[in-house]
Amino acid sequence: MATDIRDTTHAVEAAAVMRLLPARPRLLALGEPTHGEDALLGLRNELFRQLVEQEGYRTIAIESDCVRSLVVDDYVTSGTGTLDEVLEHGFSHGWGAFAGNRELVRWMRSYNVRAERDGRPASDRLRFAGFDGPLEITGAASPRQALTALHGYLAARVDADLLPCADQTLDRLFGADDRWTDPAAMRDPARSVGQSAEAGRLRLLADDLVALLDAQTPHLLAVSPREDWERARLYGRTATGLLRYHYWMADASPARMARLVGLRDQMMAHNLLAVAARGPALVHAHNSHLQREKSTMRMGGMPVAWWSAGALVSARLGEEYAFVATALGTIRHRGVDAPPPDTVEGLLYALPRDRCLVDARRLAAVLGDTLPAARVSPWFGYAPLDPAHLADGDGMVFVKDVLRNWGQRPPRHRSPTVG
Structure with missing residues (x-):
């Protein structure tokens, strides 16, 4: 057997x-079972460099705020800002504090500088994307930034009579941003403004602005760079997604949390499809956001199930989406010791490799009808492999031992879902 x-x-x-x-995927998704370990970020960086140099990949998309990530993309493509500023302002959830992310951004910028110096076309430059929504475990961002940015883009390029409202109207309807970001609203639906009359009006205006953006596409592409149009579409997706998320934050039904986790991954999926339209990309996030099977977790003692971004994207892209999960042997500094020998992780842990692609x-097929035991993690931050879905992915990376990150603060976990 061994x-x-x-x-x-x-x-x-x-x-x-x-x-x-079977073929080079448009989106190659590399999952991770826990967050914030530089061993896993280093592996991701190494794989991305190989994909760039050997397979023509030019974009990496990670589980970070899609709007804030524009700061990182501007830096790697044109050198806007400084590396320290970008790490502080371009990442959500504290990801900018990790050495693996610093090294990724530094290498991408260096690659693009060399490409420009060598006279290679702009299409050869590397791009960075965040595909998560502007969401935290304490709630969701105000939709103001995204919706006003979309309105500003359109106001500068289309007839004023076509706009559904003036920017002052948006400002009045939004009111103070702390009404939208109140952390108490995550636990108490009555504290959310998502189903107020003003929020309802904003949802209609956001829908009209996105529709106008779509209807004016030929004109907009003729009078402004495609890059600006793509960013306007991102603002539109983000604004409508946030308004929908806030609406269901105000819901008091038993399905509230299931809706919220599902909406988050739906926003992720829409962003990933936009990334895929630009060309082949490596995607990096928690396994639960990238797997094809339904994701599950317990919240407040109750089971919650939802379709992940990977499942949604796979349904659209077929073989152009590939998923490689990551499984671990030990994370001893988190209390995760050697896996039991009758688990998938235990079988792989007995092999001599420090890490391997499976x-x-x-x-x-080798294991046959005898399903390995499911591993149980003593630490909530690590999600072991589900042996029942071993064959549902396209591959698996196994890392035998994950060592402590020295000099790093732990990540802040976010919105109401694992990852």
Whole structure:
């Protein structure tokens, strides 16, 4: 059995990943079972460099605020700002504090500088994207920034008579931003403004502005760079998504949390489809946001289930979406010791490799009808592999031991879902 399992493993390299797939995917999703470990961020960075240099990938998309990430993209493409400023302001959830993310941004900027110096076309430059919504565990951002940015883009380029409102109207309807960001609203629906008359009016105006953006596409692309139009579409997706999220924050029904976690991943999926339209990209996020099967968790003692961004995108893209999960052996500084030998992680932990790429479907075939035991983590921040869905991914990366990050603060976990 051990020899057969060893035969399902390979070095963790881009070329080996591609050999597991029927064709080069437009979105190659690399999941992680926990957040904030630089060993996993370093592996991600190494794989991205190989995908860039060997497979023509030019974009990386990570689980960070899609609007704030524009700061990072501006830096890596044109050098706007400083690296320290970008790490502070361009990442959500504290991700800018991690050495792996600093190294990623630094390398991407250096690559683009070299590309410009060598006279390569703009299409060859690397791009950065966040695909999460502006959401935190304490609530959601005000939709003001996204909706006013969309309105400003349109107001500068289309006949004023076509606009559904003036910017002053938006400002009056939004009121003070702390009404939208009140952390108490996450636990108490009555504290949310999402179903107020003003919020209802804003949802209609946001819908009209997005419709106008779509209807004026030929004109807008003729009078402004495509990049500006794509950002306006991002603002539109974000504004409508946030307004919808706030609406359901004000809901008191038993399905409230299931709706919220589902809406978050729906926003993620829409952003990933926009990334895919630009060209092949590596996607990095928690396994639960990228897997094809339904995601589940318990909140307040109650089960919550939702379709992940990966499941939604896979349904649209088919073989152009690929998912490689990551599983771990130990995270001893978190109390996660060696896995039991009858689990998938335990079988892989017994092999001599420190890390490996696993042909997950072949491994499932080798194991046959005897399903390995499900591992139970003593730490809430690590989600073990579900052996029942071993064959549902396109591959799996196994890292034997994750060592402590020195000199790093732990990540802030976010919105009401794992990851």
